[in-house]
Amino acid sequence: MKYRNILIAATAFLMTVSCGDILDTDSGIVEFEEDNSIREASDSVYSMLGILNKMQVVAERNALLGDIRSDMIALTTKANTNLQAVANFEADVDNSYNVVSDYYAVINNCNNYIAKADTNLTLKGIKVFKREYVAAKVFRAWAYLQAVQIYGKLPYVTKPIYSESQAQEEMRKTPLGIKELCLELIRDLEPYVDERVPATGGVVNSKYFIPVRVMLGELCLWAEEYEKAATYYFDYLTLQEAPKTTRTGYIRWGNTKDFSPENYPTWSSTGMNVDGSNLMEVITCIPLETQPYYGHTSQMYYLYNSHNTMNNGYVSLTPSKQMREIFKRQHYTHVYTDNNNKRDTLSGPEVDMINSIQYTQGDLRFTYYYTKRTVNRDEFSPFADYTQMIDKNYYDEFVIYRVQMIYLHLAEALNRLGYTQTAMAILKYGLYENSINDHIDETERAAAQRFLNWDPLVFTIENTQGIHSRGSGYAECDTLSFVMPMPEIALATRQDTINYQMPLIEELIVEEMALEGAYEGNRYYDLMRVALRRNDPAFLADRVARRNGDLDDALKQKLMQQTNWYLPLRY
Numbered sequence: 001m002k003y004r005n006i007l008i009a010a011t012a013f014l015m016t017v018s019c020g021d022i023l024d025t026d027s028g029i030v031e032f033e034e035d036n037s038i039r040e041a042s043d044s045v046y047s048m049l050g051i052l053n054k055m056q057v058v059a060e061r062n063a064l065l066g067d068i069r070s071d072m073i074a075l076t077t078k079a080n081t082n083l084q085a086v087a088n089f090e091a092d093v094d095n096s097y098n099v100v101s102d103y104y105a106v107i108n109n110c111n112n113y114i115a116k117a118d119t120n121l122t123l124k125g126i127k128v129f130k131r132e133y134v135a136a137k138v139f140r141a142w143a144y145l146q147a148v149q150i151y152g153k154l155p156y157v158t159k160p161i162y163s164e165s166q167a168q169e170e171m172r173k174t175p176l177g178i179k180e181l182c183l184e185l186i187r188d189l190e191p192y193v194d195e196r197v198p199a200t201g202g203v204v205n206s207k208y209f210i211p212v213r214v215m216l217g218e219l220c221l222w223a224e225e226y227e228k229a230a231t232y233y234f235d236y237l238t239l240q241e242a243p244k245t246t247r248t249g250y251i252r253w254g255n256t257k258d259f260s261p262e263n264y265p266t267w268s269s270t271g272m273n274v275d276g277s278n279l280m281e282v283i284t285c286i287p288l289e290t291q292p293y294y295g296h297t298s299q300m301y302y303l304y305n306s307h308n309t310m311n312n313g314y315v316s317l318t319p320s321k322q323m324r325e326i327f328k329r330q331h332y333t334h335v336y337t338d339n340n341n342k343r344d345t346l347s348g349p350e351v352d353m354i355n356s357i358q359y360t361q362g363d364l365r366f367t368y369y370y371t372k373r374t375v376n377r378d379e380f381s382p383f384a385d386y387t388q389m390i391d392k393n394y395y396d397e398f399v400i401y402r403v404q405m406i407y408l409h410l411a412e413a414l415n416r417l418g419y420t421q422t423a424m425a426i427l428k429y430g431l432y433e434n435s436i437n438d439h440i441d442e443t444e445r446a447a448a449q450r451f452l453n454w455d456p457l458v459f460t461i462e463n464t465q466g467i468h469s470r471g472s473g474y475a476e477c478d479t480l481s482f483v484m485p486m487p488e489i490a491l492a493t494r495q496d497t498i499n500y501q502m503p504l505i506e507e508l509i510v511e512e513m514a515l516e517g518a519y520e521g522n523r524y525y526d527l528m529r530v531a532l533r534r535n536d537p538a539f540l541a542d543r544v545a546r547r548n549g550d551l552d553d554a555l556k557q558k559l560m561q562q563t564n565w566y567l568p569l570r571y
Contacts, residue, residue, distance in 0.1 A: 024149065047112070048113075048204065049204070050287065052208060055106055056287070061099075062146045062521065063522075064211055064303070065097060065521075065524070067521050068083060070523035070544060071320060071527075071543040072519075072523045074317070074318050074321070076315060082096045086098075091567055092568060093450065098568070100147060103146065104157070108157075109160075111159060112158040113136040114136050114137060117129045117136075122239065132198050134192045135197060137192065137304040142210055142400075144246070146183075148178050148181050149178065149525050150567050152497050152566035153175035154175050156173065178223065182220070182223035183223050186220060189212060196211075197209035197211060207284060207289060209284065210283075210400070217236065219570065221412065222529060226414075226416040227413075229413040230410060230451055231556055233406055233407075233410035234450075234451050237403075237406065237407070238458075238459075242456075243459070246403065246404060246430055246463070246464050246466075247268065247281070249281075249470060250469055250471070251267040253332075253334055257344070257460060259349045280403070282399055282402055283402060284400045285399045286400060288396055297395070298395040305388065306389065308383060312382050312383045313375070321547070321548055321549040322547045322549065323385070324366065325549075327515065330363035330472045331472065331482060333347065333474045334346040335477055348361070348362070355422075364472075365471030368391065369392055369519060371387075371391070373386060374386050403515065404470070405520075407467060408427075410451075411427060412510075414426075415505050415506055416502070417448075419451065420498055422440055422442045422448050422452065423505055424439075424508075425466070426466065426467065427466050427468050427482075428468055429466045431452070432456065432464045435461075436545075485504040487502070503534075510526055510527070510530055520555060528565060537561070538560065542556060543557045545559065
């Protein structure tokens with residue numbers, strides 16, 4: 001990784017008595033001494049690196065818990081018993097993936113920075129540590145949001161813990177649920193909405209930090225504060241100094257009418273890559289070490305990807321039958337242009353041959369992300385007879401936020417505000433001047449004006465598209481499948497029609513999140529968020545229980561009880 005050999009803030013301050021797992025001072029949540037302060041630039045750098053060091057531990061694990069408990073991932077026979085227990089919602093407090101104190105290690109390091117940084121220190125009229133101070137608050141909010149999604153309720157601790165007695169005092173607080181905790185974090189961050197991420201330099205990349213507006217948007221979405229969520233997402237994407245277009249990356253069939261082997265799918269020159277701290281799609285990523293000697297290495301890469309040294313080619317995680325069905329049922333819309341420049345709109349192939357250059361049914365992002373190849377092995381070989389590669393997993397970093405996923409979260413918030421046409425436009429057309437005028441009627445344009453002010457000189461047809469077009473062809477030309485849902489008969493009022501459309505468009509958005517965000521660890525949490533919003537456990541339970549193809553009724557009944565959605569805590 002990028003900051004190997006740099007020591008974190010100070011020697012661990014260990015205690016001989018612990019207070020459960022949450023604020024376990026034996027766990028390493030204390031990485032500093034109580035009388036330390038942050039007054040020098042070097043102190044600030046070391047402290048930020050200490051926080052990033054703790055983020056390494058939880059970022060991938062959090063995503064792993066979001067993948068294996070969803071409907072998108074299946075476990076192979078090589079998966080260890082701890083993974084199996086988590087996937088089956090049978091994990092106990094001793095499960096190796098159930099370590100809440102790791103989240104509090106991030107939180108406690110952030111609390112220490114917030115408490116100890118000299119925010120009044122000024123150089124040439126600029127408060128030296130202001131950006132780092134805000135970054136610590138954002139990291140704390142992120143850690144809380146991830147942890148409360150996993151555990152359901154947690155104590156909200158804002159003071160650094162240096163001793164067992166302090167831990168015991170904090171543990172007496174009433175734990176907060178997801179919505180309550182998000183509201184607290186929103187109040188904490190809102191005064192700093194205009195603060196930028198820390199300036200880059202040396203070993204610290206600006207993409208290691210989370211923009212304040214992105215974090216606020218996420219918190220507001222979970223808190224069901226949809227107007228605020230949409231505002232923060234929109235303002236982030238359209239920020240004048242650094243606007244974020246969807247770009248026009250895609251994977252499509254070549255210009256063909258017969259889908260022959262000579263015209264196999266290719267991806268665009270604008271790129272579809274979702275990795276890399278310097279790529280346009282990435283908003284925030286957490287760097288990982290490449291060797292265990294230097295710190296935390298990737299957990300997920302070798303669970304998903306064949307590697308001769310690390311796992312003899314055997315993977316533990318693979319796409320579920322349900323994942324394949326989600327991609328397969330998409331309607332690929334193809335546009336063929338002949339030599340006379342005449343265009344013909346066609347449907348994609350109906351033959352399903354995964355990892356063949358001849359045919360792939362449905363959304364092509366599946367084959368862009370996933371490759372499985374047979375390898376000739378003799379019966380005595382210690383290596384797997386096939387290899388699997390997921391083109392979203394990288395061993396030296398983990399992506400937390402991407403531009404396309406923020407657009408989808410914006411669509412989710414706008415839809416809940418009743419701006420159904422605008423939400424559908426994000427999926428199908430992209431938001432730029434002509435698209436807005438063509439696909440959003442005058443009434444909604446007037447109501448949603450706050451969210452339709454996309455600079456026509458920045459957001460254009462050349463750099464903006466509907467997210468669905470990244471894998472399902474020319475989605476804007478699809479008049480058969482991917483269309484605005486409408487009732488069979490006209491309803492009494494416009495609001496009745498919106499109320500009819502809203503849950504259906506929400507399901508399209510959630511499905512698009514699965515198509516675009518596969519293997520990124522969000523799926524289970526996305527299902528949870530919508531299930532909580534609708535007060536409908538079946539929204540999550542039914543989907544997860546069908547991950548292997550057929551309905552697992554016992555699993556569904558377990559997940560109909562909301563308490564079973566979360567990992568257990570030891571108090």
